[in-house]
Amino acid sequence: MSAHQDVAHDLRVGSDGSVWDRLEPLLHRVQKPARYIGCEDGPAEPDWSGTGPTGQTVSWLLTYPDTYEIGLPNQGLQILFEILNERPDAVAERSYAPWIDLEAEMRGAGVPLFSVDTHRPAGEFDVVAFNLSAELNYTNLLNLIDLAGMPVRSADRRPRHPLVAVGGHCTFNPEPIADFVDLVVLGDGEEVVSEITAIVSEWKVSGRLDREAVLRELCGVAGVYVPAAYEAVYDGPDLVAVEPRWREAPEVVEKRTIADLADWPYPRRQIVPLTEVVHDRLNVEVFRGCTRSCRFCQAGMVTRPVRERPAEQVRSMVADGLRRTGYDEVALTSLSTADFSGIAEVVGGIVDDDACGRVSVSLPSLRVDAFGVDIASQLQQGRRTGLTFAPEAGSWRLRQVINKLIREQDLYSAVESAYSQGWRRMKLYFLTGLPTETDEDTLGIAELAANCVEVGKQFHKSPSVTVSVGGFVPKAHTPFQWFGQNTVVELQRKIHLLRDEVRRNRGVQMKWHDPRATLIEGINSRGDRRLGDVIESVWRRGGTFQEWSECFRLDLWEEEMAAHGLSIEWYAYRHRGEDEVLPWDHLSCGLHKDFLWQDWRDALDEVGLPDCRWTPCYDCGACTGYGIEHVVASATPPAGGSQGTGQDLTVGGSVPVDLLPRAAVVG
Amino acid sequence: MRVRIRYSKLGKVRFLSHRDLARVLERAVRKAGLPVAYSQGFSPRAKLHFGLALSTGYESLAEYVDVDLADVDGGSDGVTHMAVGPTGADIAALLQPSLPTGIMATASTEIAPGVPELQDAVTSSTWEVLLPVDAAAVAATAAALLAEDEIPVDLLRKGKQVREDLRPLLLSLEVRGAPDGTLLTFELGTKPRSVRPAELLAAMRLTEQPTGVVRTHQWIQSDGERHEPIELVAPSPHASVRAS
Numbered sequence: 071m072s073a074h075q076d077v078a079h080d081l082r083v084g085s086d087g088s089v090w091d092r093l094e095p096l097l098h099r100v101q102k103p104a105r106y107i108g109c110e111d112g113p114a115e116p117d118w119s120g121t122g123p124t125g126q127t128v129s130w131l132l133t134y135p136d137t138y139e140i141g142l143p144n145q146g147l148q149i150l151f152e153i154l155n156e157r158p159d160a161v162a163e164r165s166y167a168p169w170i171d172l173e174a175e176m177r178g179a180g181v182p183l184f185s186v187d188t189h190r191p192a193g194e195f196d197v198v199a200f201n202l203s204a205e206l207n208y209t210n211l212l213n214l215i216d217l218a219g220m221p222v223r224s225a226d227r228r229p230r231h232p233l234v235a236v237g238g239h240c241t242f243n244p245e246p247i248a249d250f251v252d253l254v255v256l257g258d259g260e261e262v263v264s265e266i267t268a269i270v271s272e273w274k275v276s277g278r279l280d281r282e283a284v285l286r287e288l289c290g291v292a293g294v295y296v297p298a299a300y301e302a303v304y305d306g307p308d309l310v311a312v313e314p315r316w317r318e319a320p321e322v323v324e325k326r327t328i329a330d331l332a333d334w335p336y337p338r339r340q341i342v343p344l345t346e347v348v349h350d351r352l353n354v355e356v357f358r359g360c361t362r363s364c365r366f367c368q369a370g371m372v373t374r375p376v377r378e379r380p381a382e383q384v385r386s387m388v389a390d391g392l393r394r395t396g397y398d399e400v401a402l403t404s405l406s407t408a409d410f411s412g413i414a415e416v417v418g419g420i421v422d423d424d425a426c427g428r429v430s431v432s433l434p435s436l437r438v439d440a441f442g443v444d445i446a447s448q449l450q451q452g453r454r455t456g457l458t459f460a461p462e463a464g465s466w467r468l469r470q471v472i473n474k475l476i477r478e479q480d481l482y483s484a485v486e487s488a489y490s491q492g493w494r495r496m497k498l499y500f501l502t503g504l505p506t507e508t509d510e511d512t513l514g515i516a517e518l519a520a521n522c523v524e525v526g527k528q529f530h531k532s533p534s535v536t537v538s539v540g541g542f543v544p545k546a547h548t549p550f551q552w553f554g555q556n557t558v559v560e561l562q563r564k565i566h567l568l569r570d571e572v573r574r575n576r577g578v579q580m581k582w583h584d585p586r587a588t589l590i591e592g593i594n595s596r597g598d599r600r601l602g603d604v605i606e607s608v609w610r611r612g613g614t615f616q617e618w619s620e621c622f623r624l625d626l627w628e629e630e631m632a633a634h635g636l637s638i639e640w641y642a643y644r645h646r647g648e649d650e651v652l653p654w655d656h657l658s659c660g661l662h663k664d665f666l667w668q669d670w671r672d673a674l675d676e677v678g679l680p681d682c683r684w685t686p687c688y689d690c691g692a693c694t695g696y697g698i699e700h701v702v703a704s705a706t707p708p709a710g711g712s713q714g715t716g717q718d719l720t721v722g723g724s725v726p727v728d729l730l731p732r733a734a735v736v737g
Numbered sequence: 738m739r740v741r742i743r744y745s746k747l748g749k750v751r752f753l754s755h756r757d758l759a760r761v762l763e764r765a766v767r768k769a770g771l772p773v774a775y776s777q778g779f780s781p782r783a784k785l786h787f788g789l790a791l792s793t794g795y796e797s798l799a800e801y802v803d804v805d806l807a808d809v810d811g812g813s814d815g816v817t818h819m820a821v822g823p824t825g826a827d828i829a830a831l832l833q834p835s836l837p838t839g840i841m842a843t844a845s846t847e848i849a850p851g852v853p854e855l856q857d858a859v860t861s862s863t864w865e866v867l868l869p870v871d872a873a874a875v876a877a878t879a880a881a882l883l884a885e886d887e888i889p890v891d892l893l894r895k896g897k898q899v900r901e902d903l904r905p906l907l908l909s910l911e912v913r914g915a916p917d918g919t920l921l922t923f924e925l926g927t928k929p930r931s932v933r934p935a936e937l938l939a940a941m942r943l944t945e946q947p948t949g950v951v952r953t954h955q956w957i958q959s960d961g962e963r964h965e966p967i968e969l970v971a972p973s974p975h976a977s978v979r980a981s
Contacts, residue, residue: 090749098794098946103752109837342764344750344837345757396768396835428775 087118089181090189096175104345105138106172108186111395112341113151116161116187121196123230126275128267130154130162131185131195131232135202135210136617138166138186142341143349145403146238147201149336150259160267163187163195167210170615173217183217192218196270198232200251202240205594206587206616208247209609211236215250222606224252224298229278233270241295242325242372243546243654245312246594246601248297252281253288255295256657257325257372258358260334262293289318293326295657302599302653307640309598312656325659329698331358331377335387342395351399351432352391356384356416360405361700363679364462365473365669366501368545369405372659374692376683377701381416388420392429399430408437408445409683411704417445438476438484444491456536457488460499463507464514470676471506478518485522489529496522496535502564503542503556503588505673512564515539516571516578523577536579537572539565541588545595546654547661549669554645555592561585586624590616592642593627598653601641604630660692681707738806739852740825742832742845743967745798746791747951750839755790758840762802765835771828774805788855788966789862789931789955797952799862801855801966803848804828844967855966859927861908863954864934866921866947872914875921878941879912888940903940906932917948924956 097103120127132151134141141147147164154162163185168176176182183192192198198218200211212222220231227234236244237255244254255262266288273284285296299319303310314321328334340352357378360370379387388400400420407413417431433445438459461476463469469476485496500515519537526533541561544550556564565582572580594601607630608616608623615621631638646652648667655663665688669679682688683700684707693699746758753761763783766773775781784805791797808822823831825847832842852858868875882888888903906926913920925932934950956963 095946097752102754103793104754104757107749107752109749109839111837344753344761346760394768396764396766398767428781 087191087194088189089184089191092179092181093176093184093189096172096179096181099175100171101169102139102345105166106168106186107344108189110142110341110343112337112339113187114155114339116155116163118161120159121161124274124278126159126271128160128197128270128274129195130160130263130267131165131192131198132162133165133183133192133198133200133214135167135200135207135214136204136615137169138343139345139347141166141201142343142347143353144201144203145337145353145355146259148341149334150199150263151341152337152339153260154263154267157264157267159271160264163190165192165198165214167214167615168217170621173213173614176217182219183214193220193232195232196274197235197266199235199237202236202238202244202247204617205240205246205591206622207240208594208605209613209616211247212250212606212609213614222609223249225249227252227281229281233281233284235266239368239372240595242368242657242659243596244295244297244657245302245599245653246597246605248300248302248599249602250606251297252285253294253296255326256293256323257659258293258328259326260328260336262291262326265291266294286316286318289316289320292324295323297599300656304600307637309651309653311651312653322656322658324696325372325657327375327660327692327696327698328358328377330701331355331379332383332701335379335383338390340391340395342397349401349434351401352388352395352397353401353403354384354387354391355379355404356402356407356410357404360409361682362406362409363473363669363681365471365549365673366462366504366542366545367405368548371548371661373405374660374690375698375700378411378703381412381703384416385419385423389423398428399432401432401434403434406437407433409707411702414445438480444487456495456497457493458497458499459484461518462499462501463504463511464500464516464518465511467676468504468507468511468514470678471673472501472504473673473678475678478521481518482521482525486525486528489526489533494526494530494533496526496533497538498522498535499538499540501542502539502568503561505550505553507556507564509564509567512568513571515568516575519572519578520575523575526577533577534579535577536581537568539568539580539582541583541585543588543592543595546652547659547666549666549673551596551652551666552646552648552650552670554643555588556585557643558585558589561588584619584622587616587619587622589638589642590622590624590627593631593638596653597641600634600636603634604636607633658695660690660695662689662691665690738808738825739803739848739850740806740828740845741801741803741848741855741967742829743843743969744800744802744829744836745796745841745843746800746839747796747798747841748839750837751794751796754793755787758791759785759787761837761840765832766804768835769832771804771823771831772807774807786854786856789859789927791952792933792935792950795934795950795952798843799952799954799965801955803855844969846967858957858959859955859966860958861924861926861956862931862952863922863924863956865949865951865953866923866934866938867915867918867949868921868938868943868945868947869918870943870945872912872919875919875941875943876912878943879910879921882907882941883910890936890940903932903936907937910937922953 097106121129132147134144134147151162154160164187165183165185215222215234221227233252235253236251237259241254241256269287285298288294289296289299299314299316300312301315302312357376359373359376361374361376362370364370420431436459438461461481462474463472498519502512515537519535522535523533544553544555562585569580572578608626611626613623613626683702763785774784776784786803788801791800825845829842829845889900890903892899892901908924908926910923954965957966
């Protein structure tokens with residue numbers, strides 16, 4: 071198989087529009103065929119009436135560019151799947167990347183990318199929309215566009231081809247893939263998919279003539295970015311501007327934000343797969359957005375403000391979901407679930423609710439304090455899995471730099487609480503390669519882990535702590551977007567330094583992420599349109615599934631960067647200055663650039679920033695710019711722990727949240 | 738009470754692995770609100786006891802699972818209670834709405850304490866295999882095979898080549914023409930080990946990919962009698978009937 075062959079897809083399909091009969095014989099020869107059959111519990115029978123090339127109903131293929139096991143649980147796609155299928159003028163199905171073995175069989179037999187719902191060919195849909203959560207999936211994006219039977223470059227596609235849309239966190243800097251996609255959605259998709267549907271429907275009914283015409287129309291939808299409507303201007307290696315070249319295109323594209331999560335109780339019918347997937351449980355999103363202001367965290371920056379779901383709605387979504395799905399585990403999801411107003415009452419209510427039966431509740435992002443563990447313990451009636459804490463950095467100094475203000479004592483009391491309540495295994499998550507990081511900070515990780523093991527020895531003979539270390543990648547729209555990331559050699563050196571130190575302690579295990587993959591993620595995270603050629607070449611040379619260590623090919627990336635005259639040093643390792651035009655300056659998540667710059671300077675000065683959901687607004691821009699605000703049930707922070715502010719809040723409730731050792735002055 | 742459930746696995750869901758199917762059934766039992774018993778300990782699991790695994794990709798009209806149900810006495814363990822507990826025979830119908838398309842609970846019955854587990858009790862399975870080849874040649878091969886005293890097959894076990902005799906486990910073999918090729922019907926023993934249909938096809942040098950493989954029966958041979966773990970009252974639909 072070679073990925074670059076322009077496969078002339080055999081478009082023979084069954085009488086029901088399905089390629090199942092041609093796919094079926096291939097499934098006997100591949101690993102885990104169950105991921106290609108669909109048949110899940112949840113989806114309603116898709117209604118294809120009114121579709122067709124010029125029918126008014128718009129068909130969407132919602133695609134995750136990684137395997138079914140990784141992609142199926144994606145809540146964003148499931149939410150849009152339901153919203154679109156509820157609309158009379160839309161129908162939606164789902165697709166995932168076939169693993170390498172099936173892809174080879176499909177290309178050999180001329181079977182195109184298909185939906186798992188009714189096994190329709192991807193090319194029959196009006197919109198093929200991808201969720202992009204990981205930059206290393208960019209080559210898979212190209213592969214799936216090709217497997218769908220379309221030219222990979224949007225300029226080469228004809229009116230009969232589907233529109234290629236992307237959404238998800240990567241799209242806050244989509245410039246590296248700008249040449250391959252037709253439209254990009256920034257921010258929450260709940261409302262915007264309906265507006266896109268209306269415009270595409272009109273275009274179809276009017277004869278589906280000119281692709282540019284519909285793209286021009288789509289420029290007018292708030293939150294939609296059409297890369298073809300802009301031109302990148304360079305001066306030597308430097309980007310001068312990304313400018314509109316169509317009059318319909320706004321100078322800056324603003325993200326979309328739904329004001330109130332209560333209006334969107336989705337998914338109502340979470341899809342229950344028949345084969346094992348990651349996060350295989352009921353997931354109920356309890357709030358969106360986070361204002362903890364961890365400076366490395368793109369998610370916390372681009373999803374502001376905090377919008378809590380009403381506690382009553384959380385309870386009913388959990389009870390209905392458990393009853394309908396048969397799951398015995400529910401995760402209350404958000405970027406920091408212990409911060410949900412009245413979290414203890416909500417989870418207590420679930421556990422005590424007879425209608426829910428025997429159920430485990432998990433909080434995927436546990437706060438590092440004893441309060442969080444107490445909640446977790448209360449929730450774990452059923453199977454008890456490991457606990458993960460994320461102190462992120464090995465010293466208090468560095469945690470001030472990244473604004474993750476967890477004191478050592480918070481961690482130890484959390485760990486003690488966990489061991490005393492029966493947990494035996496703990497995982498600590500750290501980043502390395504953070505701004506200003508010294509070897510002392512790195513080695514502090516080993517010390518924290520060793521101390522946690524000591525705490526555990528009061529309760530167990532051989533407690534075990536796993537340290538997981540990831541290389542830091544600076545992301546667009548964060549205060550660290552100007553920071554030159556650590557080189558592969560430097561990350562490797564730090565990891566070895568830490569590994570040698572950790573080896574002394576038998577209770578500590580260490581895992582780490584491949585620094586070479588960190589480099590490629592970094593290049594793509596802050597890259598510009600010139601990277602498109604590199605991505606295409608790496609894909610043509612077979613570099614798919616780059617998120618998978620067994621498939622990752624640093625050599626391809628390095629060779630193609632060199633072949634296209636692009637410098638790895640320039641894209642990844644170089645610090646940026648305040649005045650530099652960044653490739654995503656024409657895209658906005660609301661944050662003022664001068665707020666981010668000030669926060670970057672504060673980081674270097676080791677000055678923290680409080681959580682604005684409980685303290686006065688410091689005008690980052692996310693609320694004021696869009697005329698929205700936090701939706702938080704309780705004006706005071708939940709009891710217990712340091713709340714990430716470095717202050718003792720054990721009495722909880724009424725304590726004012728100020729920073730120690732000194733208050734932040736921002737803006 | 739322990740309930741034995743018989744079910745079929747037809748159509749697209751035949752690509753579910755044994756492990757996937759176990760999880761699907763566990764969820765279905767919970768979703769149906771059956772008062773399933775849980776194991777004790779740190780990680781309680783619903784008490785389901787599975788029979789012989791069916792290879793991924795094969796269909797079946799005769800799969801079995803035993804489920805332990807908690808005594809329905811208005812207990813306080815948080816499970817759904819019914820005013821009057823369902824009888825063993827009701828369970829299949831109660832479970833059906835919670836099963837995916839292609840899995841059909843065809844019968845269920847309460848089984849007495851001390852009845853041997855499915856894994857130990859079942860002694861053979863009957864299979865139907867549809868091959869896209871001409872029947873005459875296959876019939877000749879089958880006759881020759883049945884005439885052999887020994888059918889040596891080479892297996893890789895724990896990294897070592899071992900030679901085994903398939904003949905004692907080949908209990909019957911019939912060949913007849915079918916509209917789409919040749920239909921083989923055969924019975925293969927499961928003691929001391931379960932022989933897979935693919936092994937028999939390999940021994941017959943039939944290399945074509947079968948159009949379909951269906952387990953039609955599992956058998957328990959004891960005291961000179963042969964019976965199914967649960968006999969169906971109605972005759973089972975013909976194996977070529979597909980669910981989807």
